[in-house]
Amino acid sequence: MNQRFHWPDERLIRAAQDGDVTSLTTVVMESQPHVRKFALSLCASPQDAEDAAQEALIILYRKIGTLRATGALASWMFRIVRNECLRQVRLLVARRDEQPAGPEAGAEPSAEEAVLYRLEVERIAAAVGALPATSGRSSSCGTCRACRAGPSPTRSV
Secondary structure (H helix, E strand, C coil): CCCCCECCCHHHHHHHHCCCHHHHHHHHHHHHHHHHHHHHHHCCCHHHHHHHHHHHHHHHHHHHHHCCCHHHHHHHHHHHHHHHHHHHHHHHHHHHHCCCCCHHHCCCCCHHHHHHHHHHHHHHHHHHHCCCCCCCCCCECCCCHHHHHCCCCCCCC
């Protein structure tokens, strides 16, 4: 069941940029498997990956007209997904830091748990931040690192 998905072709991307709604819908639908798989390989949890993939596809839908080179769709989308995963980590840290202290906050984590949590968040942010801003090739699924690696045994695809 190693189904290979292909990125939308340049003619379809140009039509979407020119405002053709059917082409735009097709571009988003054909990009979705790549975006989702890449997000699953980057984000801290499957839920974060789904959120990041959804946000990336919304950005694609809204801003496809800003894409300068139609052949760079995959690189552009991977950069957006990477940024969305980083944003998810930042939100996680911010939520954790803003939790109220006191009886309504529930049981406070121990100092050790707090340090371990912060180290884990920093490790995830550093790993995502160390990824290259663009992915090398954009012809079809199976060419990027996330797709070549295949499904992770701990994540569902």
